[in-house]
Amino acid sequence: MQLRCGLEPKTLAALTVVLVVAAVLAAQHFWSGRPQPVSAPETVREEVAATGSAREPQPSPGPPPPAAASPAKRVVIDVSGKVRSPGVHRLPAGSRVTDALRAAGGVKPGADLTGLNRARVLVDGEQVVVGLPAPPGQVAPGGGAAGPGVGGPGPAGAPVSLSTATMEQLDTLPGVGPVLAQHIIDYRTEHGGYRSVDELREVNGIGERRFADIEPRVRP
Template sequence: MRSRAQASEHAETVSRRLRLLSAELNGIRPPVEPLALDEPHTHLRELRPAGGEGASGADPAEAEPATTLPPSAESRAVAETLPPKVPVGGRHAARRGSSWLDLSPFCGSVSLTPTTLAVIAVVVAVGLGITAWWVVRDDPGVPVVAPTAGPALATPVTTAGATAPGSGVPSTDVVVDVTGKVRRPGIVVLPPGSRVVDAIKAAGGPRRGADLTGLNRARPVQDGEQIVVGVPAPPGVAASSVPSVPSSPGSTGDLVSLNTATTTELETLPGVGPVTAAAIVDWREANGGFASVDQLLEVDGIGEKTLAQLAPHVTL
């Protein structure tokens, strides 16, 4: 164990060596004084005994530190050129110095904080939503056409040769039945003022070898008449005369309807027996009726000669 005197001598020796070392260092390089802004705990202090340099019995731990050396003029000039040191908290505080957004263009004019930027973003989003809703609302879309109500009463369809109910005005068309040796025998519709020759042309024209003697092709046709072409008319009846309305089927001089006559009525026709009459009825039921007198040629047992005999006596 050292005595207090030995400890005091040891402290003086250490202090003296430190002063000598400092003097040697000052001779090698210019002295660098601590900056005025340096923290006090970084200053180099000189330890001295509490009772003076030669005091005995002083404890080195209880020695009084020496007064801090004042800064030189050169260190003060260097300190004035440096920016002020702002204390920051935390060891990572220096990393927070740079902002996530460079707002240098707005420095001094607008102060944009994160809260302000959030408010601006919300306002822009709301504005875009309102604009989109406005555009969608103004879009007319596909126009829906309302169904038009149909006529309350349909116009009655009148057949050719018939008069409209309540009008009292006859139809302007003329309907005639062209039979005999023509290419397309049947019902033809002609304009008013048409003649027999027009009816024959409408039926396809006469067949080759058809005898038109005794047929007045210049005569005006009348509505509802029957024109027989190339077939000799029965005695006392003109070839193209207008037939009278039959009083009863099967009577003398009356025409027999191919579409409504029974087998008994058909047997009254010249050249038609029970077998031929039954064949006519069977063909009529199988084909839905006769469209022209010339279709009798399709019935079994009827040829050109029989057709020439039947044509003046039958109708549709």
């Protein structure tokens, strides 16, 4: 270099230093400009993790277990009198007198159904008497009397029990219709029965004159 370019030693040394410095700077610039991996800050990383876990599909709940089947409620009814198959019959709760007659094989020809309310809802343990007077004082659960109140009027002249009579029995009293009969039953239910006939005076719709007509025909 010195011989070809005619450079002095000092100039050649300075040029060499400049080239070395330029090479070092170029290498440093290249090294600092290389791509480097960048990690996300901790707060961003935690938020991404929380969002990802929140978006994970949750297992859908299975179908609810089937409810335990409860046995159907039934009522036990004693059907007697002029029916083809008298005896004890089990009927679904909510059945009516006509259903009891059907379960007993139907009514025999010539049976008197006067006073038999075939649309009445049955109660468990009662007796349905068809075409015959039932034994007086026989009571069905729920405050109604089986027998006369179901199969027809009781024996002629027998007083009606205010504590056990059904609406049909009370309806046979002088001056008593379905509405007043229901008032008598409501009073009985509220007070747990009748302790004396005089309590009829406290029933809504019974005045002195009507009480005088009913009193000889009833008992507590």
